[in-house]
Amino acid sequence: MEESHRxxxxxxxxxxxxxxxxxxxxxxxxxxxxxxxEVIGIQDGFEWISQGNIEHVVPLSIETVSRIHFRxxxxxxxxxxxxxxxxxxxxxxxxxxxxxxxxxxxxxGGDDTAYSAMRLCEHSAGRISVVHVPKTIDNDLNLPPWVDxxxxxxxxxxxxxxxxxxxxxxxxxxxxxxIIAMGRKAGHLALxxxxxAGATLTLIPEEFVGQPLRPSTIVDTLVGAIVxxxxxxxxxxxxxxxxxxxxxxxxxxxxxxxLAEHDAHGHLRIDxxxxxxxxxxxxxxxxxxxxxxTTIVAKNIGYELRCADPIxxxxxxxxxxxxxxxxxxxxxxxGVLISMQGGHFVPVPFVxxxxxxxxxxxxxxxxxxxxxYAIARRYMIRLRRDDFEDAHELARxxxxxxxxxxxxxxxxxxxxxxxxxxxxxxxxxGPEAAGPDEPR
Numbered sequence: 001m002e003e004s005h006r007x008x009x010x011x012x013x014x015x016x017x018x019x020x021x022x023x024x025x026x027x028x029x030x031x032x033x034x035x036x037x038e039v040i041g042i043q044d045g046f047e048w049i050s051q052g053n054i055e056h057v058v059p060l061s062i063e064t065v066s067r068i069h070f071r072x073x074x075x076x077x078x079x080x081x082x083x084x085x086x087x088x089x090x091x092x093x094x095x096x097x098x099x100x101x102x103x104x105x106x107x108x109g110g111d112d113t114a115y116s117a118m119r120l121c122e123h124s125a126g127r128i129s130v131v132h133v134p135k136t137i138d139n140d141l142n143l144p145p146w147v148d149x150x151x152x153x154x155x156x157x158x159x160x161x162x163x164x165x166x167x168x169x170x171x172x173x174x175x176x177x178x179i180i181a182m183g184r185k186a187g188h189l190a191l192x193x194x195x196x197a198g199a200t201l202t203l204i205p206e207e208f209v210g211q212p213l214r215p216s217t218i219v220d221t222l223v224g225a226i227v228x229x230x231x232x233x234x235x236x237x238x239x240x241x242x243x244x245x246x247x248x249x250x251x252x253x254x255x256x257x258x259l260a261e262h263d264a265h266g267h268l269r270i271d272x273x274x275x276x277x278x279x280x281x282x283x284x285x286x287x288x289x290x291x292x293x294t295t296i297v298a299k300n301i302g303y304e305l306r307c308a309d310p311i312x313x314x315x316x317x318x319x320x321x322x323x324x325x326x327x328x329x330x331x332x333x334x335g336v337l338i339s340m341q342g343g344h345f346v347p348v349p350f351v352x353x354x355x356x357x358x359x360x361x362x363x364x365x366x367x368x369x370x371x372x373y374a375i376a377r378r379y380m381i382r383l384r385r386d387d388f389e390d391a392h393e394l395a396r397x398x399x400x401x402x403x404x405x406x407x408x409x410x411x412x413x414x415x416x417x418x419x420x421x422x423x424x425x426x427x428x429x430g431p432e433a434a435g436p437d438e439p440r
Contacts, residue, residue: 014113018151027322041076129334194240
């Protein structure tokens with residue numbers, strides 16, 4: 001009997017949910033089943049098999065998965081269990097899979113699960129072939145800039161719809177919303193939502209890299225935007241703020257940060273640090289000192305996005321990924337991340353995902369020197385360098401904040417010290433052009 005008929009293929013999901021997981025599971029199962037390979041789902045990620053428990057598995061067939069691609073969530077569960085934190089856990093995971101007669105494994109997850117997949121592949125020493133399908137709504141796996149991780153586009157789509165409604169509410173009720181968007185390390189999701197929705201401003205960790213980040217800097221950026229809007233007669237606004245900003249703050253300056261728990265991969269549980277409420281309280285305090293009163297509502301959006309039903313883009317994308325994952329394994333491949341780039345299958349070796357300095361998976365950050373980001377900044381309503389070069393504008397803002405010109409400069413000018421240069425798009429045979437601001 002051929003090996004493909006004697007050995008099983010297993011599918012496992014780690015990390016946090018992302019729209020499209022079920023589509024990968026469905027496509028992978030169908031492709032394997034059509035090749036005569038038995039498929040099982042490992043329930044709850046690495047949680048049970050890393051303890052040597054092989055009872056939490058479910059058989060997968062064409063009949064059970066043929067329509068699950070329409071739905072969000074994970075048909076076989078998910079967890080953040082980390083088998084790499086202890087050599088025995090990793091050994092247990094490998095032995096559990098071998099006891100289950102698994103010779104091929106498809107893992108679905110973000111950078112932490114990719115790292116676990118790589119380590120499991122190494123530890124199995126050729127006994128188990130492993131490929132990884134990248135998923136994260138954070139969109140921060142180390143892929144080319146034009147290649148999204150699955151789930152990101154659906155999460156952004158749902159997030160924009162939420163922000164759109166909040167923008168209408170903000171305008172109707174003359175209030176501000178501080179919206180905290182997911183993005184542990186990078187600001188792709190926050191920027192994608194904020195730019196597409198036309199939020200008043202978006203704050204991401206990347207714009208503060210290379211400088212000490214204090215809560216007062218974030219608060220002053222938000223307050224500066226509120227003052228600027230007020231100066232033009234608008235009492236409402238929406239700020240989209242990437243949750244990862246909290247990781248760049250000095251724990252001594254952020255109440256409650258030291259008390260928050262960490263997950264199995266050592267990451268701070270950001271959801272336990274209510275950054276929105278903290279920024280709201282500090283902004284109110286700063287505004288009161290300026291003699292201003294503004295209603296601010298803090299709103300977290302994250303869990304609403306992770307298990308949304310995938311949009312067609314992600315359904316198609318993930319079915320391609322699931323198909324390629326199984327075909328690559330059946331053709332004898334192993335040790336790669338599965339990607340689709342420009343409509344073509346591109347395997348990315350695990351070794352290329354690792355940062356050799358940290359030993360962990362590389363993270364793709366927002367390129368703040370890109371035209372895309374520069375355009376996003378031009379459409380934001382926030383204090384800018386040219387505001388401080390225009391005496392009339394500065395006088396307008398200073399008067400709104402009940403300050404003299406010099407006081408306003410002393411209080412807020414530091415915010416623009418590291419501002420990127422303006423956009424200049426040189427056309428062939430024509431002059432350079434810079435786009436105007438479009439107030440929201």
